[in-house]
Amino acid sequence: MSAAGIVVDGLRKRYGATVALDGMSFAVRPGVVTGLVGPNGAGKSTTMRVILGLDAVDEGTALVGGRPYRSFRHPLKHLGSLLDAGALHPGRSGRDHLLWLAHAQGLTARRVDQVIEQVGLAPAARRKAGGYSLGMRQRLGIAAALLGDPPVVMLDEPFNGMDPDGIIWMRGFLRSLAAQGRAVLVSSHLMNEVQDTAAHLVVIGRGRVVADAGLAELIAAASRNRVALRTTAAAQALRVLAEAGARVTGGGRDAVVVSGLSAEQVVALLGRSAVPFSEVSAHRATLEDVYLELTGGAVEFRAGAPSEVAL
Amino acid sequence: MTIARRLSRSGRRAGGNSFARVLHAEWTKFRTVRRWVSGMAAAALTLVLFALLAGASSNQQGSPPVPTGPDGGPVTDSFYFVHRPLAGDGSVTVSVSALDSSIPKGPGDLRPGIVPWAKAGLVIKASTRQGSPYAAIMATASHGVRMQDSYVNDTAGPPGPVSPTSPRRLRLDRSGETITGHASTDGTTWTEVGSVRVSGLGSTAQVGLFVASPPAVGGGGTSVSVSTATFTDLRTHGGWAADDWAADPSGDTWTGTQVGAESPTFAGYPDNGSGSVTRSDARFTLTGAGDIAPAVRDSLPTGGHLRDILTGTFAALIAVIVVGTLFVTEEYRTRMIHVTLAASPRRSRVLVAKAMVLWSVTFAAGLVGAVLAAPLGERLARGNGVYLFPVSFASELRVTVGTAALLATASVLALCVGSVLRRSAGAVTTVVVAMVLPYVLIAVPFMPASVSTAVATVTPGAAFAVQQTLVPYAQVASNYTPYYGYYPLGPWSGLAVLAGYAVASLTVAVVLLNRRDA
Numbered sequence: 001m002s003a004a005g006i007v008v009d010g011l012r013k014r015y016g017a018t019v020a021l022d023g024m025s026f027a028v029r030p031g032v033v034t035g036l037v038g039p040n041g042a043g044k045s046t047t048m049r050v051i052l053g054l055d056a057v058d059e060g061t062a063l064v065g066g067r068p069y070r071s072f073r074h075p076l077k078h079l080g081s082l083l084d085a086g087a088l089h090p091g092r093s094g095r096d097h098l099l100w101l102a103h104a105q106g107l108t109a110r111r112v113d114q115v116i117e118q119v120g121l122a123p124a125a126r127r128k129a130g131g132y133s134l135g136m137r138q139r140l141g142i143a144a145a146l147l148g149d150p151p152v153v154m155l156d157e158p159f160n161g162m163d164p165d166g167i168i169w170m171r172g173f174l175r176s177l178a179a180q181g182r183a184v185l186v187s188s189h190l191m192n193e194v195q196d197t198a199a200h201l202v203v204i205g206r207g208r209v210v211a212d213a214g215l216a217e218l219i220a221a222a223s224r225n226r227v228a229l230r231t232t233a234a235a236q237a238l239r240v241l242a243e244a245g246a247r248v249t250g251g252g253r254d255a256v257v258v259s260g261l262s263a264e265q266v267v268a269l270l271g272r273s274a275v276p277f278s279e280v281s282a283h284r285a286t287l288e289d290v291y292l293e294l295t296g297g298a299v300e301f302r303a304g305a306p307s308e309v310a311l
Numbered sequence: 312m313t314i315a316r317r318l319s320r321s322g323r324r325a326g327g328n329s330f331a332r333v334l335h336a337e338w339t340k341f342r343t344v345r346r347w348v349s350g351m352a353a354a355a356l357t358l359v360l361f362a363l364l365a366g367a368s369s370n371q372q373g374s375p376p377v378p379t380g381p382d383g384g385p386v387t388d389s390f391y392f393v394h395r396p397l398a399g400d401g402s403v404t405v406s407v408s409a410l411d412s413s414i415p416k417g418p419g420d421l422r423p424g425i426v427p428w429a430k431a432g433l434v435i436k437a438s439t440r441q442g443s444p445y446a447a448i449m450a451t452a453s454h455g456v457r458m459q460d461s462y463v464n465d466t467a468g469p470p471g472p473v474s475p476t477s478p479r480r481l482r483l484d485r486s487g488e489t490i491t492g493h494a495s496t497d498g499t500t501w502t503e504v505g506s507v508r509v510s511g512l513g514s515t516a517q518v519g520l521f522v523a524s525p526p527a528v529g530g531g532g533t534s535v536s537v538s539t540a541t542f543t544d545l546r547t548h549g550g551w552a553a554d555d556w557a558a559d560p561s562g563d564t565w566t567g568t569q570v571g572a573e574s575p576t577f578a579g580y581p582d583n584g585s586g587s588v589t590r591s592d593a594r595f596t597l598t599g600a601g602d603i604a605p606a607v608r609d610s611l612p613t614g615g616h617l618r619d620i621l622t623g624t625f626a627a628l629i630a631v632i633v634v635g636t637l638f639v640t641e642e643y644r645t646r647m648i649h650v651t652l653a654a655s656p657r658r659s660r661v662l663v664a665k666a667m668v669l670w671s672v673t674f675a676a677g678l679v680g681a682v683l684a685a686p687l688g689e690r691l692a693r694g695n696g697v698y699l700f701p702v703s704f705a706s707e708l709r710v711t712v713g714t715a716a717l718l719a720t721a722s723v724l725a726l727c728v729g730s731v732l733r734r735s736a737g738a739v740t741t742v743v744v745a746m747v748l749p750y751v752l753i754a755v756p757f758m759p760a761s762v763s764t765a766v767a768t769v770t771p772g773a774a775f776a777v778q779q780t781l782v783p784y785a786q787v788a789s790n791y792t793p794y795y796g797y798y799p800l801g802p803w804s805g806l807a808v809l810a811g812y813a814v815a816s817l818t819v820a821v822v823l824l825n826r827r828d829a
Contacts, residue, residue: 053656084649
């Protein structure tokens with residue numbers, strides 16, 4: 001595995017009886033935006049805290065550029081992160097917030113003013129951060145993450161609280177970071193927030209990775225060997241197809257999704273049993289479907305080696 | 312590629328002193344939150360305001376002046392004196408055969424009692440003016456024969472009390488400025504008790520008998536006492552050899568005088584009584600109250616001392632404790648601690664840097680406050696006629712610097728407790744209870760001495776000892792308790808107790824910060 005980016009391997013952590021991380025493993029490569037998606041409580045924030053050395057794990061390792069985060073003398077020059085945009089003193093100005101961070105890394109006020117410019121916070125930089133909107137705090141947090149000009153950037157739910165303009169800005173911004181060759185990890189609990197930004201997705205549920213693949217691969221894999229069937233005799237079709245070994249799920253009023261058989265096989269089977277149908281077509285999964293399917297069951301699913309999903 | 316190159320360059324640049332950078336970051340953090348800076352300024356201002364208030368609030372204009380001794384220190388110089396002027400060198404002897412004291416047990420109810428430092432003996436004194444130079448040899452109720460001079464000097468002679476069956480003979484010799492005291496049980500064998508130089512006696516000094524009876528100490532306060540002594544065989548020798556007074560008992564050459572009848576350091580006689588002398592032949596019976604001794608806090612209740620001027624310390628303490636706590640707990644409340652520890656993963660350095668920044672800032676604020684407060688308050692108080700116990704420059708410097716160090720160390724204690732508890736309210740309460748409660752307990756007059764002494768020994772409040780300027784005297788029985796300004800520990804030992812608490816809590820805080828998830 002490449003030393004650049006982030007590599008987490010076999011992270012396990014429990015809080016009392018609750019298992020927060022259950023063998024979490026994935027890698028974040030340079031030059032792409034990797035989306036870390038999963039429902040609330042799946043372990044996204046915990047994983048990020050572990051990467052930053054804030055939380056200790058019971059097992060496993062998390063490396064940034066091949067080294068544990070806590071071994072860096074000036075870590076913000078290796079990994080810029082934003083965990084919580086509200087994590088600032090309300091009585092301190094945005095600029096002063098960046099200034100102490102800069103001083104901790106041996107950077108100067110000039111660098112602070114550069115990143116303020118970069119995130120478009122200049123007009124508010126000298127106001128108390130307590131008066132910032134959530135969107136402004138997100139921008140301030142991004143500025144802090146960029147302060148050390150790091151090769152790796154990690155942001156927890158950066159779209160939270162952003163207005164539509166902000167979301168568009170953020171997407172472009174993240175893509176430009178990746179285009180500069182940086183490894184970018186962005187978490188979200190909403191698939192549509194990352195689908196236009198991330199080229200690679202790590203889907204997690206219940207503390208472990210359920211899918212780790214490129215966006216296109218994921219959709220293709222989820223669509224593979226699925227047939228959308230429109231019929232007025234759904235019960236009959238269900239019985240016939242199940243006898244042939246297919247898995248059938250309800251899709252709509254007259255529609256079912258068949259997996260395990262090709263469209264040709266479905267047509268032949270239904271014809272032989274004289275089950276009426278109006279349409280048979282290849283099923284095209286949406287990312288949302290993939291996400292719900294994966295995280296709902298939290299069953300391991302990897303592109304390239306698909307194991308069928310039991311619903 | 313560019314990133315990799317940039318990385319390796321920044322890796323090399325990172326070789327600087329990274330602790331200095333953590334320190335710099337924490338300093339930037341502190342100075343950029345206006346409320347913390349104002350909190351420190353308020354602490355300094357509080358010291359000054361309370362000093363002005365203390366200086367302005369008491370007005371003792373027109374009260375009798377506090378007598379001071381040859382070294383400038385306040386003294387008690389009130390006693391019953393039977394004397395005559397004697398010129399040049401000579402000797403005087405007398406036998407003390409009884410010394411009995413009475414203490415009021417209730418209004419109008421004087422009963423015999425023990426006043427350990429009741430004194431009866433011979434004294435040579437420049438004049439009957441309070442504070443004038445003297446030397447004396449005396450029998451005491453419980454401390455044997457003593458030779459004393461200049462109010463503060465005390466030398467022990469033969470032990471044991473006096474009684475009609477075992478009287479004590481005393482002798483005082485003058486040779487120029489040298490006064491020598493002797494004691495004897497039989498009048499033949501004399502033991503030298505002490506020999507002292509007393510300047511300013513003049514060629515003709517007042518020589519004679521005296522009785523003093525300092526207030527009895529008990530129950531956290533004092534009650535006035537009175538003592539009566541019987542003297543026989545009063546004789547003068549050498550250059551002072553008898554003219555005709557011994558042969559003519561009716562000759563009124565000896566005068567009875569109450570020295571220092573009106574004095575802030577003299578509590579008077581029980582039940583408005585007075586001193587007296589009765590004489591038959593060479594037998595004198597003297598009744599007297601008061602003392603010849605350095606003044607202490609409860610013999611000079613109207614006197615102020617530096618601690619009173621710096622009474623704003625407790626309010627300043629609350630301010631610095633709050634700021635010290637918030638310096639870390641607000642990071643936990645806002646979860647900014649995650650940002651801090653992500654920027655500086657070596658956690659112990661962060662806490663140590665915070666402690667150093669906080670200590671220095673608080674010390675500077677405290678020093679500015681104390682340096683202004685002490686002289687301003689003192690000037691104002693003196694202007695209002697308040698007598699202040701004198702303080703040497705070194706002591707005043709120690710109190711000023713010590714007060715700043717006390718505030719600084721207390722704020723670091725608050726920081727560490729805040730880091731352990733992660734909650735502002737809990738940490739502020741804990742440290743206020745640990746620091747300000749001892750202050751209050753010490754300031755309560757009816758607190759038993761054992762309690763206030765324990766509080767001033769084992770709690771972080773022991774550090775208030777750094778403000779003490781009063782000196783206890785072995786030869787003056789008094790309430791040497793923290794309430795009166797006398798601490799069980801020395802100034803720096805007291806401060807060391809607080810520093811011990813701060814270091815211990817810093818250690819716990821560092822261990823927990825490293826062990827716990829942020």
